[in-house]
Amino acid sequence: MKALSLCIILLLSLNSYATTEVTATVSQNPVAVGQAFTLEIIADDTLPASEFDSSVLLRQNFVVGSTSTGRQHTSINGVSSTQTRWTTTLLVREEGSYLIPSFSIGGQQTIPIQLKAKTIAAIEPSKDQVRMEVSLDNAQVYIGQPVRFTAKIWVANSLDQANIIAPSMLGAKIEKLGDDKQDLEIVDGKRYRTLLRHWLITPEKAGQFEVKGPRLSGLANDINRRARPVDIAAQTLSLEVKAPPADFPGTWLPSTDVLLYEEIQPLQSDYQQGQAFTRIINLTIAGITEAQLPEISIDYGDNFRVYPEDYQDRTIVKDGIVFAQRSLNVALIPVNTGELSLPGWSVPWWDLGSDQLATAKIAERTMTVVAAPINQQLANLQPSATDTPQAPSQATTSIWTWLFAIAWLVTLGLLVWSVKRRRGAPLQQSEQPPSPEQADGLNNQPWQRFANACQQQQSQVAEHALRQWLNQQPTSRELEMQLQQLSRENWGNNAQAALDLKQFYQQCASIKKKLKAKKEQGQSALSSLNP
Secondary structure (H helix, E strand, C coil): CHHHHHHHHHHHHHHHHHCCCEEEEECCCCEECCCCEEEEEEECCCCCHHHCCHHHHHHHCCEEEEEEEEEEEEEECCEEEEEEEEEEEEECCCCEEEEECCCEECCEECCCEEEEEECCCCCCHHHCCEEEEEEECCCEEECCCCEEEEEEEEECCEEEEEEEECCECCCEEEEEEEEEEEEEEEECCEEEEEEEEEEEEEECCCEEEEEECCEEEEEEECCCCCEEEEEEECCCEEEEEECCCCCCCCCCCEECCEEEEEEEECCCCEEECCCCEEEEEEEEEECCCHHHCCCCCCCCCCCEEEEECCCEEEEEEECCEEEEEEEEEEEEEECCCEEEEECCEEEEEEECCCCEEEEEEECCEEEEEECCHHHHHHHHHCCCCCCCCCCCCHHHHHHHHHHHHHHHHHHHHHHHHHHHHHCCCCCCCCCCCCCHHHHCCCCCHHHHHHHHHHHCCCHHHHHHHHHHHHHCCCCCHHHHHHHHHHHHHHHCCCCCCCCCHHHHHHHHHHHHHHHHHHHHHHHHHHHHHCC
């Protein structure tokens, strides 16, 4: 009985499978040479995507694009139906007759399609449904000097399944630049939707090169909403790449502008021996990418202990110009006293505006380092020559030796504890209550620099100081949003009215005050729960 049931089920499934209907159609016939068209295969059943194999079309001299698979379920008056649809983009490069062979789908064969390809005269771009124009912002550059490649696309109605293949060039690095910009334009009384896309081409070899334009494909809908495939290749542009001057010193660095400056935190008239401070070096270079930023290497000698952090790099696009930024924070601890020299640093670069060598530099800085109070106390412990007996006994010498050894060990321990406390890493919490400045943040120096920069209307310095202060605090969404507003003002593409930094500082200070009050309320509520 079980065997009979199994045979009935098998026969029903085979019968259902055998009734699957499969059709194959093309979007147009004949087709135009060099213009894409679509092959569509529909099966009235739920089938896996692997049932259709487009590789056989390659043997028929077709250029085969991507294949999409879709399924549709419908139910009308209680009757359900299912369709599986495969859509493939094809293209032929020469005139002649072509054959789309029969495909085996779901146990059924499609009917072969005889196809003719003809050469069709190109249509004027301004009268076509889709057109594309390209340009380079500079036809002559140096090795390592990025050049911006722009493609602008006009679409009369709509473009579905659009795909843009990037431009190509030998001996160059090409990457997409920023986001696409969409707009509406009217050309010769006809309305178009436009798309603007940029790429950054960084040549790595000298010589004459050709930049092959991008390629656009998709399905364009005409005024009657009839879809027709499009495949547009933009024109090829020429680019001359020059070699760097032979006498250029250091690593080649072409740019239109370089900004280099330093910050010392805290900035004081003198420092104590063993007191840590931070030196921040900021470098901004126009017209290059992060990969081209130079190394910042400075030899501080034996006067300082040096603790550098990792680079903080980022790329900014402002008014169509690319800026690469590098920031280096170095913690320094003076180990000697007196007038110590903080070394300067310089970077040579090639000024593309004047086409000559230029140098950006940080000047050498002299700083006064005084002995730490603990060292002065140690000096006071040492006996003077007049107090030392002319002929000390062996027992007296031994006592003084032990006293000096104990004092030296105690002093060393106090010095280590003092340095760790100044560096913000105390071993134990102090019993003395923190000052308002300490309770307001781990390091109030960045906030003071932020306030001073706002007072002096220095927006970029204010942004850097506020970002550094926020990095030391618990997350604050309100202040993060204020920082984003300041960053958009400094580096945004759209022209905006100048930000009133004094008013901006008052807003940030008000938010900071509210956050401090919430924190104190939370601590008060928590302490009331403790016995």
